[in-house]
Amino acid sequence: MNPTACILIIGNEILSGRTQDANIQFLAQNLGKLGINLQEIRVIPDQEALIVHTVNETRKKFSHVITTGGIGPTHDDITAPSIAKAFGVPWEIHEESFKILEAHFRPGEFNTPRQRMATLPRGAIPIRNPISAAPGFSMDNVHVLAGVPEIMRAMFLELAPHLSKGAPIVSRTWYAFGMSEGQIAEKLEEIQSAFPTLDIGSYPFKLQDQRKGVALVVKGHNENQVKNAAEQICQLIADFGLTPHEGEPTAKEASKI
Amino acid sequence: MNPTACILIIGNEILSGRTQDANIQFLAQNLGKLGINLQEIRVIPDQEALIVHTVNETRKKFSHVITTGGIGPTHDDITAPSIAKAFGVPWEIHEESFKILEAHFRPGEFNTPRQRMATLPRGAIPIRNPISAAPGFSMDNVHVLAGVPEIMRAMFLELAPHLSKGAPIVSRTWYAFGMSEGQIAEKLEEIQSAFPTLDIGSYPFKLQDQRKGVALVVKGHNENQVKNAAEQICQLIADFGLTPHEGEPTAKEASKI
Numbered sequence: 001m002n003p004t005a006c007i008l009i010i011g012n013e014i015l016s017g018r019t020q021d022a023n024i025q026f027l028a029q030n031l032g033k034l035g036i037n038l039q040e041i042r043v044i045p046d047q048e049a050l051i052v053h054t055v056n057e058t059r060k061k062f063s064h065v066i067t068t069g070g071i072g073p074t075h076d077d078i079t080a081p082s083i084a085k086a087f088g089v090p091w092e093i094h095e096e097s098f099k100i101l102e103a104h105f106r107p108g109e110f111n112t113p114r115q116r117m118a119t120l121p122r123g124a125i126p127i128r129n130p131i132s133a134a135p136g137f138s139m140d141n142v143h144v145l146a147g148v149p150e151i152m153r154a155m156f157l158e159l160a161p162h163l164s165k166g167a168p169i170v171s172r173t174w175y176a177f178g179m180s181e182g183q184i185a186e187k188l189e190e191i192q193s194a195f196p197t198l199d200i201g202s203y204p205f206k207l208q209d210q211r212k213g214v215a216l217v218v219k220g221h222n223e224n225q226v227k228n229a230a231e232q233i234c235q236l237i238a239d240f241g242l243t244p245h246e247g248e249p250t251a252k253e254a255s256k257i
Numbered sequence: 258m259n260p261t262a263c264i265l266i267i268g269n270e271i272l273s274g275r276t277q278d279a280n281i282q283f284l285a286q287n288l289g290k291l292g293i294n295l296q297e298i299r300v301i302p303d304q305e306a307l308i309v310h311t312v313n314e315t316r317k318k319f320s321h322v323i324t325t326g327g328i329g330p331t332h333d334d335i336t337a338p339s340i341a342k343a344f345g346v347p348w349e350i351h352e353e354s355f356k357i358l359e360a361h362f363r364p365g366e367f368n369t370p371r372q373r374m375a376t377l378p379r380g381a382i383p384i385r386n387p388i389s390a391a392p393g394f395s396m397d398n399v400h401v402l403a404g405v406p407e408i409m410r411a412m413f414l415e416l417a418p419h420l421s422k423g424a425p426i427v428s429r430t431w432y433a434f435g436m437s438e439g440q441i442a443e444k445l446e447e448i449q450s451a452f453p454t455l456d457i458g459s460y461p462f463k464l465q466d467q468r469k470g471v472a473l474v475v476k477g478h479n480e481n482q483v484k485n486a487a488e489q490i491c492q493l494i495a496d497f498g499l500t501p502h503e504g505e506p507t508a509k510e511a512s513k514i
Contacts, residue, residue, distance in 0.1 A: 016474075024300075182362075
């Protein structure tokens with residue numbers, strides 16, 4: 001069994017619609033590459049009681065919980081003290097991180113709010129931040145990353161070698177332009193029934209140039225089975241007199257799917 | 258007290274990282290405009306037991322639960338039967354929706370998989386789909402929309418007049434280019450303490466042209482208080498010798514914040 005994961009996006013800015021999420025897809029893709037099965041994502045506000053409750057619920061249910069957001073120097077950055085509370089440990093200066101941040105800022109600029117970024121739950125293992133020095137951290141299976149996408153990505157790359165991993169998921173995707181889901185639903189279900197351990201998905205799309213169609217995705221751990229199912233899907237599209245296209249459309253097109 | 262909402266994004270494609278979410282921000286912004294307080298978002302896979310559990314947990318906690326995804330004609334579209342199960346009612350042909358879909362397709366093309374899209378939980382109130390005819394539906398406070406962004410948006414506009422609403426949230430945003438959060442954290446906290454009923458947030462940003470800074474957001478129901486807090490924030494930025502810019506950067510820039 002592959003390890004599982006849950007992502008907690010902590011921050012009012014997604015819930016108010018002010019900010020378009022720019023972290024989920026990166027984390028989802030990279031967890032998949034590590035063979036970690038992302039099973040749930042939650043977006044919750046900067047409220048201590050909610051963070052404590054959600055962290056304690058999810059850390060029991062999933063192998064890994066990855067949080068983003070709320071570890072900066074301002075009053076609305078309450079993720080670290082909330083995690084301390086969830087684990088029932090003090091929130092205290094982390095000496096090593098304090099020294100790193102002290103050296104990072106010019107003399108006199110490492111003020112009280114910035115010292116907050118060197119204050120971690122007792123027992124936390126810091127995650128290095130190669131961009132702006134203020135660390136993320138792991139407490140057991142809870143991994144706390146920044147919300148700023150550039151910093152979150154750098155921290156995730158620091159964290160990745162320390163995560164328990166599973167068998168990578170193999171995936172094949174066929175695009176059928178001009179096809180609609182209702183035309184192939186029955187045959188597709190037959191293929192799914194023939195490969196019960198695979199996950200076969202059907203996703204209608206519309207590209208920026210208005211071309212429409214269906215993307216058919218096969219995923220699973222058994223490379224040979226994925227290959228066989230993909231061949232049947234390819235044949236299914238061809239049987240409709242359409243040309244199956246393998247792989248993703250260009251990145252620019254894909255962003256609109 | 259304003260009504261609350263939770264969004265459930267149902268679909269493996271977000272969890273696998275195949276698809277970049279394109280629904281959350283639209284729903285978040287439009288719920289905000291209706292004075293509905295979006296408190297949580299969950300992304301869950303196409304698994305019946307998980308959908309049933311999550312729907313039953315959230316519909317008790319929030320005034321409105323809005324789901325997206327999983328109401329198409331293919332085998333992986335299991336939202337409607339799962340909602341029926343959550344409510345303990347049969348999943349059955351909805352006569353009115355059946356007639357609409359029958360008229361929508363050419364003779365002979367309204368096949369069994371497409372009839373699935375006219376199959377709703379008993380007691381559901383359909384939500385009109387002006388784009389591709391297959392309806393969404395409401396069961397009590399659970400509102401089931403399509404996952405395809407264009408259709409989801411059209412359905413939300415059909416649904417909106419029927420939602421219980423609250424006092425709209427007023428918001429003001431100031432951008433300070435060249436400022437970092439650590440410089441203003443203490444003064445910002447003083448402003449937050451002076452306006453305890455408002456929600457003051459601080460968000461570092463980096464634009465496509467590499468300019469960096471901090472966005473300071475004030476939100477609340479009392480327009481006058483929001484105005485007063487916004488003036489203090491404007492003054493705070495000016496005290497640092499920087500020029501406060503009100504409002505959002507252009508849409509193109511904002512997408513990178």
